Amino acid sequence: MKKNIPGIWWLVTVLALSAGVTGCGDDPVDPPSVEDAGVPRPDGGDGLPDGGGGPPDGGGGLPDGGGSPPDGGSDGGTDAGPPALKASVRFVNAYLGVKNNPSDKADAPWEPYPMEVYAGNTRLFSTPVEPGDEAVTDYQTFELPPGQSVRFTVRVAASSPTDSPVAISEDISLQDGERLTLVGTGNVTYAGMDRMESPRLLALKEAFEPAEAGTLRVRYVTADRVTGTNRNRRLANDTGSTPYTTAEPYSADTTTGGVSLPAHPQRLAIIGSPNFTPSQSGKLFFSPPAETLVAGSAWFAITTGDDRRTLQDEGAPALLLIPAGRNGAIRLKRDPLIYFFHAINPATDGPAPAALQVLHGSQLIANNVRYGATPAIGELPVLPAGGTLRFTRSGDSTATVLADAPTGPLEAGRRYLAVVSGTEGAQVQLTVVKEAFDPDPVPTPRVRLIQASANAPAALGFGHFAVAPDGITPGAFTPVVTGAEYGTAAGPALGAPFTPQVVTPPSGSSYLYYGIQASVDGTVIERSVTGRPLTTPNFIVLMGDWSTSLQFRALNVRINTWSATAPEGTFSTP
The missing domain is CATH 2.60.40 (Immunoglobulin-like)
Known part of the structure; x- marks a missing residue:
């Protein structure tokens, strides 16, 4: 968890001077320990102001104090007015969208937008907050005069003061000791547009009801990628047969007190329409660690990410579990x-x-x-x-x-x-x-071989043939993966680079000569088959009968379906 040290000294000083409020506004929230809910407690974030101010957002909503003038009494005292109330706020960056990706491609490199949060004109967290593993800040405690509201604004980190904010909350009124969880949802790419996916800032007061015996409380928020209409999400049990609650896209469910779930669920399901990809069930499943969702606890559960992504990075689907009243969070990755x-x-x-x-x-x-x-x-x-x-x-x-x-x-x-x-x-x-192919977002041809032909010779090699001087027939063989045995995967986990010579005819599609090499009774045997060039990492599955029907399938792992590409025939002697 990142340390998010509050930057509110300016706000507190103004309030203290204008409203006669005593104290510095630096008292940290003092909830029950995170360990009680099975969540590791962060080792930092002492809640002390660091003086980090920020550019004005033009959104207003900053409490302006309005202290009372001296009362003119004979003793020269002043009327300090009512004491300031203290509230605590934290921020969850669950925004979608990555930089340099205006067309919202699913395989764009993972370069998310770090965000800064302001209460009125004052920046609350000194460190920009990124989505993914470090999406949840610690609580920030601040003061404001009773009866006054505050408006929160989210900006892209290091943006110009003249740039439009990503999202602005409504004016929020808080009570003394109240806790607020801000959740950024929607796609930053569509900021300022009138679209369902446009970014917004949810201000969720923590008002969970007490859990009954053997249960816990959950408030569900959807921040994963949704397009179109009628695309609500349902939080359900492990099979999806019992929905617990439903939320509209990029929103929180309406159960401010939380819905009741049985304690210690081994698995949770998210149901969407249309179905989530790429799975046959069409659901998202998550397996919480044991002793996390214990009886009596209360949590925000937030679905994040993009189910289209082909790289298993921080932009992939996840479920954020955030305990009420406690610092810390658990980001559950999708089940395998x-x-x-x-x-x-x-x-x-x-x-x-x-x-x-x-x-x-x-x-x-x-x-x-x-x-x-x-x-x-x-x-x-x-x-x-x-x-x-x-x-x-x-x-x-x-x-x-x-x-x-x-x-x-x-x-x-x-x-x-x-x-x-x-x-x-x-x-x-x-x-x-x-x-476990090389995760470089710029795909390059790499291969691993799964030898699935039961009667093929042992220690088989897979590779490609050069093109003979005539420009048509295969030439010398180059092994890429060697030592393949039946029922095993051969080649490095990151994939072996596969850069064959490609034949580009005057008309028609380009092709190359895939090849295998084996030794049978001391005789080296080589066979070839033509196929389309690879452009991404692929699993190569060698299959069929060695004598009559040996062939392969290339499974492109940079497509969610891992579509199978077949060669134009079976392996034969060149």
């Missing part, structure tokens, strides 16, 4: 996404194998996983020790194809390729690989 790829060969030269479905216990995770096709995408809970899956024919949970297949550990915010391979009725197995 599993991309299921069907590479089980038919037992004969007949039709392709039947489509598959995937079950985790009794729960259907993915369905209609078709041979060699674009993966079906399911979501599993966070499983530090891993779990097991069962594969059956689609629509028939009794027709088991593979039982008790281990997944290995599954982490929040990560994506995994799960390749089920072998031959119908024999040698079927599951290979699960974590996607």
Whole structure:
């Protein structure tokens, strides 16, 4: 958590001089400890003013005091007026939008807008606040005369005083000791426009009702990307069958006292319309850490991020859990996404194998996983020790194809390729690989190879052929990934650079010669197949029968669906 040291000395000095208020306005909020709610307590942020002023916002709303004049009494005393009230405020930067991305592309580099917050003309936090992991400030305690309101303004950090603010709150009246959570929602790209996605500033007073035995209280806020109309979000139980509350886009639900949830939920679901991508269920799932959402606690739950993003960075979907009355926050990353790829060969030269479905216990995770096709995408809970899956024919949970297949550990915010391979009725197995390609937002061709051909030679190499002097036929072979064994992933986790020679004909599409190399009984065997050039990181799944139908699929991980690109034929001798 970033340390956000208050910058309100100017405000307090003006109030003290004009209203005769005593004290410095630097008393920090003193709520119960964060550890009580299972949230790590920040080690900094003492609430002392640092003198950080800011440019005027032109929005007004700053309390101006209005102290009483001397009362003219014989003892020369003055009427100090009523004492100033103290309130506490914190800010959550849940704004969408990244710099240099006016067309709102999903794969733009993650360069978010840091924000500064003002109470009237006075900057409240000395450090700009960015969305993502450090989106939530500590509480800031300040003073204002009783009966006066305050207006909050959000500006892009280091912007000019003449620039329009990102958003301005309404005038807010506070009581002594009251706490306020400001939440920035909407897309900064559309500031100043009359659009649903235009940025706004929500001022949420903390007014949670007491939780009943065995329950907790949650107020839900939507700040994730939404377009169009009728796109409300619902916070629900782990399967999505029991909605707890609903909120309009970029807004808080109307239950100021919070809705009641059973304590210690193992998983929460977010339901949207249209469905969230890229998953078969169409929902967002989150797994809170154990002993976080305990009985008697109260929380703001804020969905953030953009479900279109293909990089698992801080712009990806997340659920912010912010405890009421306590500093600190937990940013839950989306539950792991599993991309299921069907590479089980038919037992004969007949039709392709039947489509598959995937079950985790009794729960259907993915369905209609078709041979060699674009993966079906399911979501599993966070499983530090891993779990097991069962594969059956689609629509028939009794027709088991593979039982008790281990997944290995599954982490929040990560994506995994799960390749089920072998031959119908024999040698079927599951290979699960974590996607960890180079996260550079500028995509470059990189590959990892999953060897899913059960009867291919051991220690196989994958690469490309140069083009012979005639400009048409393949020349020398260059291995890119070597030592591939059946049922394993070969190549570095970041991906091996893949920069082949490309053939560009006078007409038609460019292509290259993909190749494999193996040693059989001391004889080196090389085979090639033509295909389109790669431009992004790809998983290469080698599949089919070594003797008759060896081929591959390229899965582009910079597309949310990981669309499968097939070569123009099968591998053959050049």
